[in-house]
Amino acid sequence: MADAVFSMEHVSKAFGDNVVLRDISLAVEPGEVVAIIGPSGGGKSTMLRCATTLEQIDAGTLSYGDLVVASTDADGQVSYVRGDTMRRAKSRFGLVFQSYNLFPHMTVLRNIMDAPIVVQKRDRSEVEQQARSLIAKMGLTGCEDKVPCQLSGGQQQRASIARALALNPDILFFDEPTSALDPELTGEVLKVIRQLAAEDITMIIVTHEMAFARDVADRVVFMDGGMIVEEGAPAEVFGNPRQERTRAFLARYSG
Numbered sequence: 691m692a693d694a695v696f697s698m699e700h701v702s703k704a705f706g707d708n709v710v711l712r713d714i715s716l717a718v719e720p721g722e723v724v725a726i727i728g729p730s731g732g733g734k735s736t737m738l739r740c741a742t743t744l745e746q747i748d749a750g751t752l753s754y755g756d757l758v759v760a761s762t763d764a765d766g767q768v769s770y771v772r773g774d775t776m777r778r779a780k781s782r783f784g785l786v787f788q789s790y791n792l793f794p795h796m797t798v799l800r801n802i803m804d805a806p807i808v809v810q811k812r813d814r815s816e817v818e819q820q821a822r823s824l825i826a827k828m829g830l831t832g833c834e835d836k837v838p839c840q841l842s843g844g845q846q847q848r849a850s851i852a853r854a855l856a857l858n859p860d861i862l863f864f865d866e867p868t869s870a871l872d873p874e875l876t877g878e879v880l881k882v883i884r885q886l887a888a889e890d891i892t893m894i895i896v897t898h899e900m901a902f903a904r905d906v907a908d909r910v911v912f913m914d915g916g917m918i919v920e921e922g923a924p925a926e927v928f929g930n931p932r933q934e935r936t937r938a939f940l941a942r943y944s945g
């Protein structure tokens with residue numbers, strides 16, 4: 691697909707003898723929201739970590755738009771781009787983890803401004819303006835000068851989302867963004883992700899929040915055993931799953 695924001699093709703990954711990703715292919719169109727669901731240990735986080743180059747793939751290709759980040763030659767040797775090309779690729783995506791990973795000694799404002807200034811070498815006043823507007827958008831007005839430990843988990847996660855957005859990525863990856871939160875704080879984080887979806891921000895979201903996935907995603911991907919078992923429109927996957935494994939998984943959430 692020529693205009694995919696992100697694509698992985700025939701990606702495999704093992705840790706020692708443990709094959710965690712088996713021939714995964716996934717392409718995401720501009721503005722598309724893809725929810726990834728599936729049982730623990732199925733390879734969802736590894737998939738995101740491979741997509742964002744935190745882990746190296748063993749086989750396959752990885753691209754961001756026209757930029758091929760990793761490819762496999764005829765001998766099965768994987769090579770990654772380096773230097774400026776890799777830096778350019780890395781500025782095309784943002785990643786929001788389950789645990790918020792903010793710099794603990796920096797204020798919210800500094801957390802958001804740091805990478806755009808240090809990594810992207812952007813103008814400080816322009817970055818600050820954008821950071822303040824992201825803070826407002828994430829409902830964090832008044833938190834600019836607070837450090838992470840002064841914030842609730844939900845506020846910290848929203849600051850992490852602002853930090854990812856400040857790099858102006860083409861796609862955002864979320865790895866279970868609400869699973870470390872107390873239930874009463876989950877809603878406020880899902881709400882800002884919904885808002886991003888409404889703005890046509892391209893996203894891949896690993897989540898256990900089935901109602902949210904059904905509601906916000908354009909496409910749902912069910913992963914189990916390192917494979918994409920089934921994918922489709924939310925109404926299909928949730929309403930009429932074709933695979934027994936998908937049915938069995940979803941049955942656990944319907945009680």
Ligand SMILES: Nc1ncnc2c1ncn2[C@@H]1O[C@H](COP(=O)(O)OP(=O)(O)O)[C@@H](O)[C@H]1O
Pocket residue numbers: 705708710728729730731732733734735736737
């Ligand atoms: N860094 C690692 N080293 C060794 N094994 C790993 C590592 N990361 C994940 N795994 C293994 O990969 C499998 C898939 O894990 P993961 O991608 O975290 O699944 P999920 O996010 O779907 O729960 C598990 O068997 C896990 O133990």
Ligand SMILES: [Mg+2]
Pocket residue numbers: 734735736865
């Ligand atoms: Mg995981």
